[in-house]
Amino acid sequence: MGDGSKKKAHVEKIKKAFKDKNWNEIKSADSWVIFKVMSEFVEGFEKLAKIGPCVSIFGSARTKPDHKYYKMAEEISAKLVRHGYGVITGGGPGIMEAGNKGAHSEKGKSVGLNIDLPFEQNNNIYIDQDKLINFDYFFVRKVMFVRYSQGFIVMPGGFGTLDEMFEALTLIQTHKIEKFPIVMVGKDYWSGLVDWLKNVLLTEKNISEADLDLFHLVETEEEAVEVIDKFYNEYKLSPNF
Missing domain, CATH: 3.40.50.450 (Rossmann fold)
Known part of the structure; x- marks a missing residue:
């Protein structure tokens, strides 16, 4: 992939990330993130405390x-x-x-x-x-x-x-x-x-x-x-x- 193609793909990735979402979509996504973050903290604390x-x-x-x-x-x-x-x-x-x-x-x-x-x-x-x-x-x-x-x-x-x-x-x-x-x-x-x-x-x-x-x-x-x-x-x- 040439530099031009890479730049274009990068721009499209940024556009996708900033695509408008409604509040319900954002709220749903945030809820899943909260559970994922909690699971990583729990696993880390349980293993490293030992x-x-x-x-x-x-x-x-x-x-x-x-x-x-x-x-x-x-x-x-x-x-x-x-x-x-x-x-x-x-x-x-x-x-x-x-x-x-x-x-x-x-x-x-x-x-x-x-x-x-x-x-x-x-x-x-x-x-x-x-x-x-x-x-x-x-x-x-x-x-x-x-x-x-x-x-x-x-x-x-x-x-x-x-x-x-x-x-x-x-x-x-x-x-x-x-x-x-x-x-x-x-x-x-x-x-x-x-x-x-x-x-x-x-x-x-x-x-x-x-x-x-x-x-x-x-x-x-x-x-x-x-x-x-x-x-x-x-x-x-x-x-x-």
Whole structure:
């Protein structure tokens, strides 16, 4: 399909989405959505309430197995299991696969919160089959990550990775959830973003200086796990809200 055909198909899809509906049609559709959302919350709460302390690993679905960040995520995950944690990922390929693979290699809990996407995402083979949950709604999936993760390991990634990280930072900043460690791995990758937070957001007084302490920037696998361990030497492990 050429670029012109793709654009035309995209325009038709948008037109279809904005097609006029009467209020009864909208109300009926909304009712079904409510039940679907409820079912996803119920399944998530029931399964994840049983898994115990876990750390979530985020990062790009596009990272290949021979990439250094894939290997780092795999090793971080294995170390977390050896330190008594399970591992939660988004269930897909790339960094998510590396996280599940590391947990699986150490016979630890390997959880996958998979999202149904029209491209690139299928659940990886390293998830415990009784700990694989499939979601249609990003917002339900995000609740599960925040509620049942005792820490976030944020590997290099794209919009989805940034979305998860800033969601957690916002909830902690606004005291909607208890503080938990957020660890950004890879100084070369993240330092530009951190500089922007300091030089723009902080300078413009859109965040406070204390907000910069809500995350940790590290370079090695050992440092990443150390941040998690150090935090829970002081605080009790529990769901976040």
